[in-house]
Amino acid sequence: MMKPKVAIVGAGISGLVCAYELQKAGWDVEVFESNDYVGGRMATRWKKGFAFDIGADFFVRLYQKTRRYCEDLGIAFEPMLPGSYQTFKGGLLYPLRLDSLSSLLRYKQVSFMGRVRLLWFFLRARRMAHDMDFFDLSGIPGCLDEDDAYSIAVACMGKDVADYLVDGFTSTYQFHRASEISVGAMLALTALMSQDPDGFARYHSVGEMAAIPNALARHLMVHAGARVDAVMPSNGVVDIVVKGRSLRFDAVVIATTADVASRIIKSRSFSKFLAQVRYAPTVSLAFRVSHNALAGLASVTVPYVESSIIASYSNGAIKGQVVDRGAIVSVWLHESYVVKASRLSDKVLYAVVEEELRRVCPGLLDEKIVPHDLQRWAAAMPKFYAGYLTKVKEFLDRYQGEQNMYLCGDYLNSPWIEGSIRCGERVARQVASAVKKGGAQ
Numbered sequence: 470m471m472k473p474k475v476a477i478v479g480a481g482i483s484g485l486v487c488a489y490e491l492q493k494a495g496w497d498v499e500v501f502e503s504n505d506y507v508g509g510r511m512a513t514r515w516k517k518g519f520a521f522d523i524g525a526d527f528f529v530r531l532y533q534k535t536r537r538y539c540e541d542l543g544i545a546f547e548p549m550l551p552g553s554y555q556t557f558k559g560g561l562l563y564p565l566r567l568d569s570l571s572s573l574l575r576y577k578q579v580s581f582m583g584r585v586r587l588l589w590f591f592l593r594a595r596r597m598a599h600d601m602d603f604f605d606l607s608g609i610p611g612c613l614d615e616d617d618a619y620s621i622a623v624a625c626m627g628k629d630v631a632d633y634l635v636d637g638f639t640s641t642y643q644f645h646r647a648s649e650i651s652v653g654a655m656l657a658l659t660a661l662m663s664q665d666p667d668g669f670a671r672y673h674s675v676g677e678m679a680a681i682p683n684a685l686a687r688h689l690m691v692h693a694g695a696r697v698d699a700v701m702p703s704n705g706v707v708d709i710v711v712k713g714r715s716l717r718f719d720a721v722v723i724a725t726t727a728d729v730a731s732r733i734i735k736s737r738s739f740s741k742f743l744a745q746v747r748y749a750p751t752v753s754l755a756f757r758v759s760h761n762a763l764a765g766l767a768s769v770t771v772p773y774v775e776s777s778i779i780a781s782y783s784n785g786a787i788k789g790q791v792v793d794r795g796a797i798v799s800v801w802l803h804e805s806y807v808v809k810a811s812r813l814s815d816k817v818l819y820a821v822v823e824e825e826l827r828r829v830c831p832g833l834l835d836e837k838i839v840p841h842d843l844q845r846w847a848a849a850m851p852k853f854y855a856g857y858l859t860k861v862k863e864f865l866d867r868y869q870g871e872q873n874m875y876l877c878g879d880y881l882n883s884p885w886i887e888g889s890i891r892c893g894e895r896v897a898r899q900v901a902s903a904v905k906k907g908g909a910q
């Protein structure tokens with residue numbers, strides 16, 4: 470019997486995991502990737518001996534699936550070197566360490582009343598959301614998907630907690646403001662953090678973030694530099710158009726970002742859903758500094774009320790990579806600035822960000838800073854805005870798998886690397902079970 474054939478469009482982490490699992494389940498799998506490298510938003514660029522993780526920069530200890538793939542693929546999943554986590558406020562850095570719930574009471578960047586209300590909120594979130602899964606947000610009840618996290622944070626914990634902690638956190642990890650994330654998503658995240666305060670300790674795949682995608686790709690047939698221009702279902706099969714050629718498959722998994730998926734898929738129900746996906750853009754920049762410039766520092770959140778340009782920065786030295794006594798500092802920009810600055814040349818952008826970096830990073834005030842690399846992301850992070858979690862769930866329940874086409878990726882209520890991996894696995898199971906039921910012939 471011929472093996473069923475599936476095409477995976479996009480070799481980001483979700484597409485590669487889906488391909489890997491389907492291949493293990495006995496499918497004949499081909500992956501089509503428009504770039505000449507794999508990994509998508511989880512890729513690493515090497516320059517002058519430095520590794521710059523151009524997209525995803527770290528895992529956390531709680532990423533169980535990520536850890537399992539590392540183990541299976543023989544990649545070290547290890548904690549980064551110790552370093553402090555801080556928030557910038559009024560020229561100073563304040564600790565943001567969460568070793569225990571009582572450490573919230575030491576967050577001097579917010580008022581004492583704010584800290585007490587924050588602790589109360591954490592305890593409540595832990596009770597309310599103990600069975601919610603941040604990496605699969607489709608399980609969140611619709612009533613928690615009606616409000617945005619910022620307004621609920623202001624109402625429950627006051628404006629300083631909302632601005633410095635909730636908005637600061639969202640801008641650091643999502644690049645957009647907390648007014649654009651559903652309170653349900655924020656609650657699930659808070660519950661996750663409150664169950665295991667140290668679960669957010671930073672981990673990495675030693676050497677480079679691209680290690681997992683590169684290792685998965687070695688097991689698969691990946692066509693790099695092969696952009697898919699159209700995905701067209703017809704009579705139980707699906708045709709894809711690549712470099713002017715039409716290729717036929719039993720099923721197709723579209724694991725690109727939603728904006729690309731909506732351009733290439735010819736299906737009204739898919740297009741209607743995809744039009745509702747929104748992304749925050751960002752720019753990731755790397756600067757070279759001396760090895761000791763940021764000694765002891767891991768990462769700093771810069772809330773929007775303190776800088777409308779820089780959302781956060783990290784010390785690359787905690788990944789253990791120090792070359793010629795230098796280290797990389799990675800910087801990510803707030804969405805609103807990226808939109809305003811979209812026409813600026815790289816040279817101007819480096820200069821603006823360097824000046825702002827000296828202002829928000831006291832350790833770099835008089836240091837030599839050398840521009841190293843820059844990556845613009847038009848669709849960096851999907852926005853899990855109020856109402857969106859429910860829209861995804863409806864799409865998945867009604868249309869996923871229609872005409873043997875499947876969507877896959879973090880924007881399907883599956884945030885970050887861990888969510889993307891889980892989404893890839895979930896879609897592989899759906900494709901495989903549709904075949905068993907005779908859905909794809």
Ligand SMILES: Cc1cc2nc3c(=O)[nH]c(=O)nc-3n(C[C@H](O)[C@H](O)[C@H](O)COP(=O)(O)OP(=O)(O)OC[C@H]3O[C@@H](n4cnc5c(N)ncnc54)[C@H](O)[C@@H]3O)c2cc1C
Nearest residue numbers: 479481482483503509510524525526527697878879885886
């Ligand atoms: C700057 C930044 C920092 C981040 N930091 C972290 C972090 O520290 N930790 C974390 O867990 N997550 C982080 N994330 C999020 C994480 O990177 C993503 O959630 C995850 O990588 C998404 O994977 P994906 O497979 O869904 O999509 P993608 O990685 O976007 O994969 C889609 C793939 O499709 C390809 N493609 C596009 N068009 C076509 C076409 N027409 N034909 C064929 N292929 C096509 C793309 O080139 C890409 O390879 C970060 C993201 C960004 C942008």
